[in-house]
Amino acid sequence: MSSPSAALPPTATSRRTKLSSFRLTRQTRNGLLFVSPWLIGFALFFAYPFFATVYYSFTNFSGVGAAHWVGLQNYRNLLHDGLFWTSLYNTGFYTVFELPLSTLVALGLALLLNMDVRGRSIYRTIFYIPSIVPIVASCMIFVWIFNPATGIVNDALNDIHVSGPGWFFSTFWSKPSLILLGLWGVGQPMVIYLAGLQSIPAELYEVAALDGANAWARLRNITLPMLSPVILFNVILQLVACFSYFTQAQVIEGSNVGGPGTSTWFYVQYLYEQAFQFLKLGYSSAMAFILFVISAIVMVILFRSSSRWVYYASEN
Protein backbone atom coordinates (compact mmCIF):
# COMPACT_ATOMS: atom_id res chain seq x y z
CA MET A 1 0.00 0.00 0.00
CA SER A 2 1.42 3.38 -0.97
CA SER A 3 1.09 6.28 1.36
CA PRO A 4 -1.42 8.33 -0.74
CA SER A 5 -3.89 5.49 -1.05
CA ALA A 6 -3.45 4.72 2.64
CA ALA A 7 -4.18 8.33 3.43
CA LEU A 8 -7.40 8.45 1.43
CA PRO A 9 -9.53 5.65 2.91
CA PRO A 10 -9.50 6.96 6.49
CA THR A 11 -11.24 10.18 5.43
CA ALA A 12 -13.80 8.16 3.50
CA THR A 13 -14.52 5.82 6.41
CA SER A 14 -14.63 8.62 8.93
CA ARG A 15 -17.16 10.40 6.79
CA ARG A 16 -19.14 7.20 6.52
CA THR A 17 -19.08 6.58 10.27
CA LYS A 18 -20.13 10.16 10.86
CA LEU A 19 -23.01 9.69 8.45
CA SER A 20 -24.06 6.37 9.93
CA SER A 21 -23.78 7.62 13.49
CA PHE A 22 -25.94 10.56 12.46
CA ARG A 23 -28.45 8.13 11.01
CA LEU A 24 -28.13 6.03 14.13
CA THR A 25 -29.07 8.87 16.43
CA ARG A 26 -31.98 9.82 14.23
CA GLN A 27 -33.22 6.24 14.17
CA THR A 28 -32.67 5.99 17.91
CA ARG A 29 -34.55 9.22 18.47
CA ASN A 30 -37.44 7.98 16.34
CA GLY A 31 -37.43 4.59 18.01
CA LEU A 32 -37.49 6.08 21.49
CA LEU A 33 -40.22 8.52 20.46
CA PHE A 34 -42.43 5.70 19.23
CA VAL A 35 -41.94 3.55 22.31
CA SER A 36 -42.11 6.55 24.67
CA PRO A 37 -45.74 5.90 25.70
CA TRP A 38 -44.66 2.55 27.05
CA LEU A 39 -41.45 3.96 28.57
CA ILE A 40 -43.45 6.55 30.50
CA GLY A 41 -46.04 3.94 31.47
CA PHE A 42 -43.30 1.56 32.55
CA ALA A 43 -41.70 4.16 34.82
CA LEU A 44 -45.00 5.42 36.24
CA PHE A 45 -47.10 2.27 36.57
CA PHE A 46 -44.44 -0.35 36.97
CA ALA A 47 -40.94 0.67 38.05
CA TYR A 48 -42.04 3.29 40.59
CA PRO A 49 -44.77 1.18 42.26
CA PHE A 50 -42.51 -1.85 42.29
CA PHE A 51 -39.78 -0.06 44.24
CA ALA A 52 -42.41 1.63 46.38
CA THR A 53 -43.78 -1.82 47.29
CA VAL A 54 -40.33 -2.86 48.47
CA TYR A 55 -40.01 0.37 50.47
CA TYR A 56 -43.51 0.16 52.01
CA SER A 57 -42.81 -3.40 53.07
CA PHE A 58 -40.29 -2.05 55.59
CA THR A 59 -42.74 0.51 57.01
CA ASN A 60 -46.00 0.60 58.91
CA PHE A 61 -47.66 2.69 56.18
CA SER A 62 -51.45 2.84 56.44
CA GLY A 63 -52.29 4.96 53.41
CA VAL A 64 -52.68 8.17 55.37
CA GLY A 65 -49.94 10.09 57.10
CA ALA A 66 -46.28 9.24 56.99
CA ALA A 67 -44.74 5.85 56.64
CA HIS A 68 -42.51 4.91 59.58
CA TRP A 69 -39.59 2.63 59.04
CA VAL A 70 -40.05 -0.60 60.98
CA GLY A 71 -37.28 -2.66 59.46
CA LEU A 72 -38.11 -6.33 59.12
CA GLN A 73 -41.07 -6.18 61.51
CA ASN A 74 -43.68 -6.92 58.82
CA TYR A 75 -41.75 -9.94 57.63
CA ARG A 76 -41.31 -11.20 61.18
CA ASN A 77 -45.03 -10.79 61.83
CA LEU A 78 -45.85 -12.69 58.66
CA LEU A 79 -43.84 -15.67 59.89
CA HIS A 80 -46.20 -15.90 62.86
CA ASP A 81 -49.37 -15.22 60.89
CA GLY A 82 -51.28 -18.48 60.48
CA LEU A 83 -53.47 -17.15 57.66
CA PHE A 84 -50.39 -16.09 55.72
CA TRP A 85 -49.19 -19.70 55.71
CA THR A 86 -52.68 -21.04 55.03
CA SER A 87 -53.14 -18.74 52.05
CA LEU A 88 -49.70 -19.68 50.76
CA TYR A 89 -50.56 -23.37 51.15
CA ASN A 90 -53.94 -22.97 49.40
CA THR A 91 -52.33 -21.14 46.50
CA GLY A 92 -49.63 -23.79 46.26
CA PHE A 93 -52.26 -26.54 46.38
CA TYR A 94 -54.26 -24.92 43.60
CA THR A 95 -51.16 -24.41 41.45
CA VAL A 96 -49.80 -27.92 41.95
CA PHE A 97 -53.04 -29.51 40.74
CA GLU A 98 -54.37 -26.91 38.32
CA LEU A 99 -51.15 -26.54 36.34
CA PRO A 100 -50.61 -30.18 35.28
CA LEU A 101 -54.34 -30.94 35.01
CA SER A 102 -55.10 -27.93 32.82
CA THR A 103 -52.08 -28.73 30.65
CA LEU A 104 -53.30 -32.31 30.21
CA VAL A 105 -56.88 -31.30 29.49
CA ALA A 106 -55.95 -28.50 27.07
CA LEU A 107 -53.46 -30.75 25.30
CA GLY A 108 -55.91 -33.66 25.24
CA LEU A 109 -58.67 -31.53 23.76
CA ALA A 110 -56.28 -30.10 21.18
CA LEU A 111 -55.19 -33.62 20.19
CA LEU A 112 -58.84 -34.61 19.81
CA LEU A 113 -59.50 -31.56 17.65
CA ASN A 114 -56.44 -32.27 15.56
CA MET A 115 -57.89 -35.62 14.41
CA ASP A 116 -59.23 -35.87 10.92
CA VAL A 117 -62.96 -36.17 11.65
CA ARG A 118 -66.08 -34.37 10.54
CA GLY A 119 -67.50 -31.47 12.48
CA ARG A 120 -64.17 -30.40 13.91
CA SER A 121 -65.00 -26.71 13.83
CA ILE A 122 -68.24 -27.27 15.75
CA TYR A 123 -66.37 -29.19 18.45
CA ARG A 124 -63.69 -26.51 18.55
CA THR A 125 -66.35 -23.86 19.13
CA ILE A 126 -67.97 -25.85 21.94
CA PHE A 127 -64.62 -26.51 23.61
CA TYR A 128 -63.50 -22.90 23.33
CA ILE A 129 -66.62 -20.99 24.37
CA PRO A 130 -66.43 -21.69 28.14
CA SER A 131 -63.17 -19.73 28.24
CA ILE A 132 -64.84 -16.52 26.99
CA VAL A 133 -67.80 -16.73 29.35
CA PRO A 134 -67.36 -13.77 31.75
CA ILE A 135 -65.58 -15.07 34.84
CA VAL A 136 -68.27 -13.94 37.26
CA ALA A 137 -70.94 -15.60 35.09
CA SER A 138 -68.98 -18.85 35.05
CA CYS A 139 -68.73 -18.68 38.85
CA MET A 140 -72.52 -18.25 39.04
CA ILE A 141 -73.06 -21.28 36.83
CA PHE A 142 -70.74 -23.48 38.86
CA VAL A 143 -72.18 -22.42 42.21
CA TRP A 144 -75.59 -23.38 40.81
CA ILE A 145 -74.81 -26.72 39.21
CA PHE A 146 -72.59 -27.76 42.14
CA ASN A 147 -75.07 -26.57 44.76
CA PRO A 148 -74.99 -29.33 47.41
CA ALA A 149 -78.75 -29.40 47.99
CA THR A 150 -80.37 -28.36 44.73
CA GLY A 151 -77.66 -28.58 42.07
CA ILE A 152 -77.90 -30.90 39.09
CA VAL A 153 -74.55 -32.56 39.79
CA ASN A 154 -75.59 -33.90 43.19
CA ASP A 155 -79.01 -34.80 41.77
CA ALA A 156 -77.28 -36.93 39.18
CA LEU A 157 -74.99 -38.47 41.81
CA ASN A 158 -78.05 -39.28 43.89
CA ASP A 159 -79.48 -41.22 40.97
CA ILE A 160 -76.50 -43.55 41.06
CA HIS A 161 -76.77 -43.73 44.86
CA VAL A 162 -73.73 -41.60 45.60
CA SER A 163 -74.32 -38.87 48.11
CA GLY A 164 -72.65 -35.84 46.61
CA PRO A 165 -70.24 -33.72 48.64
CA GLY A 166 -70.74 -30.09 49.64
CA TRP A 167 -68.47 -28.88 46.81
CA PHE A 168 -67.84 -25.15 47.30
CA PHE A 169 -69.29 -25.46 50.82
CA SER A 170 -66.98 -28.24 51.98
CA THR A 171 -63.53 -27.57 53.38
CA PHE A 172 -62.26 -30.67 51.59
CA TRP A 173 -63.94 -30.12 48.21
CA SER A 174 -63.79 -26.33 47.89
CA LYS A 175 -60.37 -26.22 46.25
CA PRO A 176 -61.02 -29.21 43.94
CA SER A 177 -64.27 -27.50 42.89
CA LEU A 178 -62.34 -24.34 42.00
CA ILE A 179 -59.90 -26.50 40.04
CA LEU A 180 -62.83 -28.01 38.10
CA LEU A 181 -64.01 -24.50 37.31
CA GLY A 182 -60.52 -23.68 36.06
CA LEU A 183 -60.46 -26.80 33.87
CA TRP A 184 -63.74 -25.81 32.28
CA GLY A 185 -62.09 -22.68 30.86
CA VAL A 186 -58.96 -24.09 29.23
CA GLY A 187 -60.05 -22.90 25.78
CA GLN A 188 -57.21 -20.46 25.37
CA PRO A 189 -54.27 -22.83 25.92
CA MET A 190 -56.22 -25.40 23.91
CA VAL A 191 -56.33 -23.11 20.89
CA ILE A 192 -52.62 -22.37 21.27
CA TYR A 193 -51.83 -26.10 21.44
CA LEU A 194 -53.99 -26.71 18.40
CA ALA A 195 -52.13 -24.05 16.42
CA GLY A 196 -48.88 -25.65 17.56
CA LEU A 197 -50.05 -29.12 16.49
CA GLN A 198 -51.07 -27.86 13.08
CA SER A 199 -47.65 -26.34 12.48
CA ILE A 200 -45.87 -29.69 12.93
CA PRO A 201 -44.80 -30.85 9.44
CA ALA A 202 -46.82 -33.86 8.26
CA GLU A 203 -43.67 -35.47 6.79
CA LEU A 204 -42.41 -36.20 10.30
CA TYR A 205 -45.42 -38.41 10.94
CA GLU A 206 -45.19 -40.03 7.50
CA VAL A 207 -41.56 -40.99 8.07
CA ALA A 208 -42.39 -42.30 11.53
CA ALA A 209 -45.26 -44.37 10.14
CA LEU A 210 -42.85 -45.88 7.60
CA ASP A 211 -40.61 -46.84 10.49
CA GLY A 212 -43.57 -48.55 12.12
CA ALA A 213 -43.91 -46.14 15.02
CA ASN A 214 -47.23 -46.58 16.80
CA ALA A 215 -49.47 -43.74 17.97
CA TRP A 216 -47.88 -43.58 21.42
CA ALA A 217 -44.36 -43.46 19.98
CA ARG A 218 -45.39 -40.71 17.55
CA LEU A 219 -46.87 -38.69 20.41
CA ARG A 220 -43.79 -39.13 22.57
CA ASN A 221 -41.12 -38.68 19.95
CA ILE A 222 -42.65 -36.17 17.55
CA THR A 223 -45.67 -34.36 18.93
CA LEU A 224 -44.47 -33.56 22.43
CA PRO A 225 -40.93 -32.42 21.49
CA MET A 226 -42.26 -30.28 18.62
CA LEU A 227 -44.88 -28.83 20.93
CA SER A 228 -42.55 -28.22 23.89
CA PRO A 229 -41.95 -24.47 23.24
CA VAL A 230 -45.72 -23.96 23.19
CA ILE A 231 -46.08 -26.03 26.36
CA LEU A 232 -43.48 -23.83 28.06
CA PHE A 233 -45.35 -20.72 26.95
CA ASN A 234 -48.67 -22.01 28.30
CA VAL A 235 -47.14 -23.21 31.55
CA ILE A 236 -45.67 -19.73 32.12
CA LEU A 237 -49.02 -18.05 31.51
CA GLN A 238 -50.80 -20.56 33.78
CA LEU A 239 -48.24 -20.04 36.53
CA VAL A 240 -48.66 -16.27 36.45
CA ALA A 241 -52.43 -16.74 36.65
CA CYS A 242 -52.16 -19.28 39.52
CA PHE A 243 -49.95 -17.02 41.62
CA SER A 244 -52.55 -14.26 41.31
CA TYR A 245 -55.57 -16.52 41.71
CA PHE A 246 -58.26 -14.24 43.08
CA THR A 247 -61.49 -13.56 41.24
CA GLN A 248 -63.17 -16.97 41.27
CA ALA A 249 -62.53 -17.60 44.97
CA GLN A 250 -63.59 -14.05 45.84
CA VAL A 251 -66.83 -14.26 43.85
CA ILE A 252 -67.84 -17.78 44.82
CA GLU A 253 -67.27 -17.58 48.55
CA GLY A 254 -68.84 -14.11 48.53
CA SER A 255 -69.50 -12.76 52.02
CA ASN A 256 -67.89 -15.85 53.56
CA VAL A 257 -64.57 -14.90 51.96
CA GLY A 258 -61.87 -17.53 52.40
CA GLY A 259 -64.45 -20.05 53.51
CA PRO A 260 -65.59 -22.58 54.29
CA GLY A 261 -63.20 -22.42 57.23
CA THR A 262 -59.99 -21.09 55.75
CA SER A 263 -60.00 -23.51 52.82
CA THR A 264 -60.20 -20.91 50.04
CA TRP A 265 -58.07 -18.12 51.42
CA PHE A 266 -55.74 -17.55 48.51
CA TYR A 267 -52.54 -15.59 48.86
CA VAL A 268 -53.50 -12.44 46.96
CA GLN A 269 -56.96 -12.44 48.54
CA TYR A 270 -55.36 -12.24 51.96
CA LEU A 271 -53.00 -9.57 50.63
CA TYR A 272 -55.97 -7.65 49.27
CA GLU A 273 -57.86 -7.89 52.53
CA GLN A 274 -54.89 -6.72 54.59
CA ALA A 275 -54.46 -3.75 52.26
CA PHE A 276 -58.00 -2.62 51.54
CA GLN A 277 -59.99 -3.81 54.59
CA PHE A 278 -57.43 -3.26 57.33
CA LEU A 279 -55.30 -0.61 55.57
CA LYS A 280 -52.16 -2.44 56.62
CA LEU A 281 -50.36 -1.33 53.49
CA GLY A 282 -46.90 -2.02 54.87
CA TYR A 283 -47.86 -5.54 55.87
CA SER A 284 -49.53 -6.32 52.55
CA SER A 285 -46.59 -4.81 50.67
CA ALA A 286 -44.37 -7.31 52.44
CA MET A 287 -46.72 -10.03 51.20
CA ALA A 288 -46.54 -8.57 47.68
CA PHE A 289 -42.76 -8.56 47.74
CA ILE A 290 -42.64 -12.15 48.99
CA LEU A 291 -45.00 -13.11 46.16
CA PHE A 292 -42.67 -11.43 43.69
CA VAL A 293 -39.66 -13.28 45.09
CA ILE A 294 -41.44 -16.65 45.00
CA SER A 295 -42.66 -16.20 41.44
CA ALA A 296 -39.24 -14.96 40.32
CA ILE A 297 -37.59 -18.07 41.81
CA VAL A 298 -40.14 -20.37 40.17
CA MET A 299 -39.69 -18.63 36.81
CA VAL A 300 -35.90 -18.91 37.00
CA ILE A 301 -36.16 -22.62 37.82
CA LEU A 302 -38.62 -23.10 34.97
CA PHE A 303 -36.41 -21.31 32.44
CA ARG A 304 -33.28 -23.15 33.65
CA SER A 305 -35.01 -26.49 33.35
CA SER A 306 -36.51 -25.62 29.98
CA SER A 307 -33.19 -26.13 28.19
CA ARG A 308 -33.54 -29.80 29.13
CA TRP A 309 -37.07 -30.38 27.91
CA VAL A 310 -37.86 -27.69 25.36
CA TYR A 311 -36.86 -28.46 21.82
CA TYR A 312 -36.34 -25.64 19.33
CA ALA A 313 -36.45 -27.06 15.83
CA SER A 314 -34.51 -24.15 14.33
CA GLU A 315 -31.46 -24.97 16.44
CA ASN A 316 -31.10 -28.37 14.89
Add this chain to the structure above:
Amino acid sequence: MTTVNSNASRPRLLAGIAGKHAALLLAAVILGFPLLWMVLTSLKSNVQALAVPPVVIPNPILFSNYPDMLNAVSFYRYILNTLMYAAVTIVGVGISSSLVAYGFSRLQWPGRDFLFKVMVSTLLIPFFATLIPLFVMYKKFHMVGWYLPLMVPTFLGSSIFSTFLLRQFFMTIPQSVSDAARMDGANEFRIYSRIILPMSKPALATVILFQFVYCWNDYLGPLVYINNQNWYPLSLGLDQVLGTYTTNWPWVMAAATTATVPIIVLFFFAQRTFISGIAIQGTGDKG
Protein backbone atom coordinates in the same frame (compact mmCIF):
# COMPACT_ATOMS: atom_id res chain seq x y z
CA MET B 1 -45.04 -51.46 7.02
CA THR B 2 -47.66 -49.16 5.58
CA THR B 3 -49.54 -52.22 4.45
CA VAL B 4 -50.24 -53.00 8.08
CA ASN B 5 -52.48 -49.98 8.13
CA SER B 6 -54.35 -50.71 4.92
CA ASN B 7 -54.80 -54.32 5.94
CA ALA B 8 -56.53 -53.29 9.12
CA SER B 9 -59.95 -54.84 9.01
CA ARG B 10 -62.86 -52.59 8.12
CA PRO B 11 -64.66 -53.09 11.44
CA ARG B 12 -61.57 -52.02 13.32
CA LEU B 13 -61.28 -48.90 11.18
CA LEU B 14 -64.93 -48.05 11.77
CA ALA B 15 -64.44 -48.67 15.47
CA GLY B 16 -61.57 -46.18 15.37
CA ILE B 17 -63.73 -43.51 13.76
CA ALA B 18 -66.55 -44.24 16.21
CA GLY B 19 -64.09 -43.98 19.08
CA LYS B 20 -62.87 -40.59 17.91
CA HIS B 21 -66.41 -39.29 17.64
CA ALA B 22 -67.35 -40.77 21.00
CA ALA B 23 -64.42 -39.01 22.66
CA LEU B 24 -65.22 -35.67 21.00
CA LEU B 25 -68.89 -36.01 21.81
CA LEU B 26 -68.24 -36.86 25.45
CA ALA B 27 -65.97 -33.82 25.82
CA ALA B 28 -68.55 -31.62 24.07
CA VAL B 29 -71.33 -32.79 26.39
CA ILE B 30 -69.27 -32.18 29.53
CA LEU B 31 -68.00 -28.78 28.42
CA GLY B 32 -71.27 -27.66 26.87
CA PHE B 33 -73.55 -28.78 29.68
CA PRO B 34 -72.96 -25.91 32.17
CA LEU B 35 -73.98 -23.31 29.57
CA LEU B 36 -76.97 -25.33 28.47
CA TRP B 37 -78.09 -25.71 32.09
CA MET B 38 -77.60 -21.98 32.62
CA VAL B 39 -79.98 -21.14 29.78
CA LEU B 40 -82.51 -23.83 30.77
CA THR B 41 -82.57 -22.68 34.39
CA SER B 42 -83.04 -19.05 33.33
CA LEU B 43 -86.31 -20.06 31.64
CA LYS B 44 -87.81 -21.92 34.60
CA SER B 45 -89.95 -20.86 37.50
CA ASN B 46 -88.15 -20.92 40.83
CA VAL B 47 -90.21 -23.95 41.90
CA GLN B 48 -89.30 -25.83 38.76
CA ALA B 49 -85.61 -24.95 39.09
CA LEU B 50 -85.52 -26.55 42.54
CA ALA B 51 -87.72 -29.55 41.68
CA VAL B 52 -86.53 -33.05 42.56
CA PRO B 53 -86.17 -34.98 40.33
CA PRO B 54 -84.90 -32.11 38.18
CA VAL B 55 -87.04 -30.78 35.35
CA VAL B 56 -84.88 -30.58 32.24
CA ILE B 57 -87.06 -28.68 29.77
CA PRO B 58 -88.77 -25.69 31.36
CA ASN B 59 -92.55 -26.02 31.26
CA PRO B 60 -93.86 -23.45 30.62
CA ILE B 61 -90.91 -21.61 29.15
CA LEU B 62 -90.71 -18.54 31.35
CA PHE B 63 -89.13 -15.60 29.57
CA SER B 64 -90.32 -13.20 32.25
CA ASN B 65 -87.25 -13.88 34.41
CA TYR B 66 -85.28 -11.64 32.06
CA PRO B 67 -87.34 -8.44 32.23
CA ASP B 68 -87.96 -9.04 35.94
CA MET B 69 -84.28 -9.40 36.69
CA LEU B 70 -83.32 -6.49 34.44
CA ASN B 71 -85.81 -4.28 36.28
CA ALA B 72 -84.75 -5.34 39.75
CA VAL B 73 -81.04 -4.83 39.10
CA SER B 74 -79.59 -1.76 37.32
CA PHE B 75 -78.30 -4.06 34.63
CA TYR B 76 -78.56 -1.56 31.78
CA ARG B 77 -76.48 0.88 33.73
CA TYR B 78 -73.82 -1.76 34.40
CA ILE B 79 -73.71 -2.62 30.73
CA LEU B 80 -73.47 1.05 29.72
CA ASN B 81 -70.64 1.58 32.23
CA THR B 82 -68.83 -1.43 30.81
CA LEU B 83 -69.28 -0.22 27.23
CA MET B 84 -67.88 3.18 28.20
CA TYR B 85 -64.92 1.55 29.94
CA ALA B 86 -64.31 -0.60 26.88
CA ALA B 87 -64.70 2.25 24.36
CA VAL B 88 -62.18 4.55 26.04
CA THR B 89 -59.59 1.85 26.66
CA ILE B 90 -59.94 0.56 23.11
CA VAL B 91 -58.94 4.03 21.89
CA GLY B 92 -56.07 4.09 24.38
CA VAL B 93 -54.78 0.66 23.48
CA GLY B 94 -55.26 1.24 19.74
CA ILE B 95 -53.16 4.41 19.79
CA SER B 96 -50.43 3.59 22.29
CA SER B 97 -49.89 -0.09 21.53
CA SER B 98 -49.61 0.54 17.79
CA LEU B 99 -47.10 3.38 18.32
CA VAL B 100 -44.99 1.27 20.66
CA ALA B 101 -45.24 -1.77 18.41
CA TYR B 102 -44.06 0.37 15.50
CA GLY B 103 -41.00 1.47 17.47
CA PHE B 104 -40.27 -2.14 18.38
CA SER B 105 -40.61 -3.53 14.87
CA ARG B 106 -40.30 -1.04 11.96
CA LEU B 107 -37.29 0.90 13.24
CA GLN B 108 -33.75 -0.30 13.92
CA TRP B 109 -32.10 1.24 16.94
CA PRO B 110 -29.67 0.11 19.62
CA GLY B 111 -31.35 -1.14 22.77
CA ARG B 112 -34.56 -1.91 20.96
CA ASP B 113 -34.51 -5.65 21.49
CA PHE B 114 -33.38 -5.26 25.07
CA LEU B 115 -36.26 -2.91 25.89
CA PHE B 116 -38.67 -5.23 24.12
CA LYS B 117 -37.50 -8.09 26.34
CA VAL B 118 -37.95 -5.88 29.40
CA MET B 119 -41.48 -5.09 28.25
CA VAL B 120 -42.44 -8.72 27.68
CA SER B 121 -40.89 -9.86 30.95
CA THR B 122 -43.10 -7.47 32.93
CA LEU B 123 -45.92 -9.85 31.98
CA LEU B 124 -44.38 -12.34 34.41
CA ILE B 125 -44.58 -9.99 37.39
CA PRO B 126 -47.69 -10.56 39.53
CA PHE B 127 -50.25 -7.75 39.28
CA PHE B 128 -50.29 -7.48 43.08
CA ALA B 129 -46.57 -6.67 43.26
CA THR B 130 -47.35 -3.11 42.14
CA LEU B 131 -51.00 -2.68 43.16
CA ILE B 132 -50.64 -1.02 46.56
CA PRO B 133 -48.41 1.96 45.62
CA LEU B 134 -50.51 2.44 42.49
CA PHE B 135 -53.64 2.69 44.60
CA VAL B 136 -51.93 5.17 46.94
CA MET B 137 -50.78 7.20 43.95
CA TYR B 138 -54.25 7.35 42.38
CA LYS B 139 -55.75 8.19 45.74
CA LYS B 140 -53.35 11.11 46.04
CA PHE B 141 -54.47 12.39 42.64
CA HIS B 142 -58.15 11.92 43.59
CA MET B 143 -58.63 9.41 40.81
CA VAL B 144 -60.04 6.57 42.91
CA GLY B 145 -63.79 5.96 42.56
CA TRP B 146 -64.05 6.15 38.82
CA TYR B 147 -62.48 4.47 35.80
CA LEU B 148 -59.47 6.80 35.34
CA PRO B 149 -56.99 4.42 37.04
CA LEU B 150 -58.10 1.74 34.60
CA MET B 151 -58.14 4.02 31.56
CA VAL B 152 -55.03 6.20 31.81
CA PRO B 153 -52.50 3.32 31.68
CA THR B 154 -53.98 2.03 28.43
CA PHE B 155 -52.86 5.27 26.77
CA LEU B 156 -49.34 4.52 27.98
CA GLY B 157 -48.84 1.09 26.51
CA SER B 158 -50.14 -0.96 29.43
CA SER B 159 -51.66 -3.61 27.16
CA ILE B 160 -48.52 -5.56 26.46
CA PHE B 161 -50.47 -8.33 24.79
CA SER B 162 -51.76 -5.84 22.19
CA THR B 163 -48.32 -4.35 21.63
CA PHE B 164 -46.86 -7.80 21.18
CA LEU B 165 -49.58 -8.85 18.75
CA LEU B 166 -49.25 -5.67 16.65
CA ARG B 167 -45.48 -5.99 16.61
CA GLN B 168 -45.75 -9.53 15.29
CA PHE B 169 -48.03 -8.26 12.55
CA PHE B 170 -45.93 -5.19 11.66
CA MET B 171 -42.88 -7.43 11.22
CA THR B 172 -44.61 -9.35 8.45
CA ILE B 173 -44.93 -6.16 6.33
CA PRO B 174 -41.93 -5.94 3.98
CA GLN B 175 -39.39 -3.26 4.93
CA SER B 176 -39.40 -2.13 1.28
CA VAL B 177 -42.81 -0.56 1.86
CA SER B 178 -41.29 1.81 4.38
CA ASP B 179 -38.14 2.39 2.32
CA ALA B 180 -40.16 3.47 -0.69
CA ALA B 181 -42.10 5.96 1.41
CA ARG B 182 -38.89 7.29 2.97
CA MET B 183 -37.52 7.87 -0.55
CA ASP B 184 -40.56 10.02 -1.18
CA GLY B 185 -39.67 12.05 1.88
CA ALA B 186 -42.33 10.75 4.24
CA ASN B 187 -41.41 10.95 7.91
CA GLU B 188 -41.83 8.00 10.26
CA PHE B 189 -45.07 9.20 11.79
CA ARG B 190 -46.57 9.57 8.34
CA ILE B 191 -45.44 6.07 7.38
CA TYR B 192 -46.95 4.75 10.61
CA SER B 193 -50.29 6.51 10.27
CA ARG B 194 -50.78 6.47 6.49
CA ILE B 195 -49.20 3.18 5.42
CA ILE B 196 -48.59 0.70 8.22
CA LEU B 197 -51.80 1.24 10.21
CA PRO B 198 -54.11 0.96 7.18
CA MET B 199 -52.30 -2.26 6.23
CA SER B 200 -52.82 -3.68 9.74
CA LYS B 201 -56.58 -3.64 10.00
CA PRO B 202 -56.88 -7.37 10.81
CA ALA B 203 -54.39 -7.06 13.68
CA LEU B 204 -56.09 -3.91 14.97
CA ALA B 205 -59.43 -5.71 14.83
CA THR B 206 -57.96 -8.49 16.99
CA VAL B 207 -56.63 -5.97 19.49
CA ILE B 208 -59.98 -4.17 19.70
CA LEU B 209 -61.85 -7.45 20.12
CA PHE B 210 -59.60 -8.70 22.91
CA GLN B 211 -59.68 -5.38 24.70
CA PHE B 212 -63.46 -5.45 24.58
CA VAL B 213 -63.59 -8.96 26.00
CA TYR B 214 -61.05 -7.94 28.64
CA CYS B 215 -63.22 -5.02 29.81
CA TRP B 216 -66.40 -7.09 29.70
CA ASN B 217 -64.65 -9.57 32.00
CA ASP B 218 -62.54 -7.32 34.20
CA TYR B 219 -63.39 -7.84 37.86
CA LEU B 220 -60.29 -7.06 39.87
CA GLY B 221 -59.60 -3.59 38.44
CA PRO B 222 -63.11 -2.26 39.09
CA LEU B 223 -63.22 -4.02 42.48
CA VAL B 224 -60.20 -2.02 43.59
CA TYR B 225 -61.08 1.35 42.09
CA ILE B 226 -64.86 1.61 41.59
CA ASN B 227 -66.66 1.99 44.90
CA ASN B 228 -69.81 3.79 43.75
CA GLN B 229 -72.51 1.34 42.76
CA ASN B 230 -73.77 3.69 40.04
CA TRP B 231 -70.49 3.18 38.26
CA TYR B 232 -70.29 -0.59 38.64
CA PRO B 233 -69.34 -2.48 35.50
CA LEU B 234 -71.04 -5.70 34.51
CA SER B 235 -68.71 -7.94 36.53
CA LEU B 236 -69.40 -6.19 39.84
CA GLY B 237 -73.11 -6.04 39.00
CA LEU B 238 -73.15 -9.79 38.42
CA ASP B 239 -71.27 -10.35 41.65
CA GLN B 240 -73.98 -8.42 43.44
CA VAL B 241 -76.74 -10.45 41.77
CA LEU B 242 -75.06 -13.65 42.97
CA GLY B 243 -74.79 -12.27 46.48
CA THR B 244 -78.38 -11.00 46.62
CA TYR B 245 -80.53 -13.53 44.81
CA THR B 246 -79.19 -16.96 45.80
CA THR B 247 -82.75 -17.97 46.61
CA ASN B 248 -83.82 -17.20 43.05
CA TRP B 249 -81.59 -19.22 40.75
CA PRO B 250 -83.60 -18.52 37.58
CA TRP B 251 -82.81 -14.82 38.04
CA VAL B 252 -79.16 -15.50 38.74
CA MET B 253 -78.96 -17.63 35.60
CA ALA B 254 -80.85 -15.00 33.59
CA ALA B 255 -78.20 -12.47 34.67
CA ALA B 256 -75.39 -14.88 33.75
CA THR B 257 -76.99 -15.55 30.38
CA THR B 258 -77.44 -11.84 29.68
CA ALA B 259 -73.74 -11.29 30.36
CA THR B 260 -72.62 -14.30 28.35
CA VAL B 261 -74.73 -14.12 25.19
CA PRO B 262 -73.18 -10.89 23.77
CA ILE B 263 -69.70 -12.43 24.04
CA ILE B 264 -70.78 -15.65 22.35
CA VAL B 265 -72.53 -13.71 19.55
CA LEU B 266 -69.37 -11.67 19.12
CA PHE B 267 -67.38 -14.88 18.95
CA PHE B 268 -69.57 -16.26 16.16
CA PHE B 269 -69.16 -13.07 14.14
CA ALA B 270 -65.42 -12.86 14.68
CA GLN B 271 -64.40 -16.46 15.14
CA ARG B 272 -61.35 -16.21 12.88
CA THR B 273 -60.13 -13.05 14.57
CA PHE B 274 -60.43 -14.71 17.98
CA ILE B 275 -58.67 -17.91 17.06
CA SER B 276 -55.85 -16.35 15.05
CA GLY B 277 -55.30 -13.73 17.76
CA ILE B 278 -54.71 -16.42 20.36
CA ALA B 279 -52.56 -18.42 17.98
CA ILE B 280 -50.29 -15.42 17.30
CA GLN B 281 -49.95 -14.90 21.00
CA GLY B 282 -48.89 -18.49 21.55
CA THR B 283 -46.83 -19.43 18.55
CA GLY B 284 -45.53 -16.07 17.41
CA ASP B 285 -46.84 -16.40 13.88
CA LYS B 286 -50.14 -15.82 12.23
CA GLY B 287 -51.95 -19.08 12.86
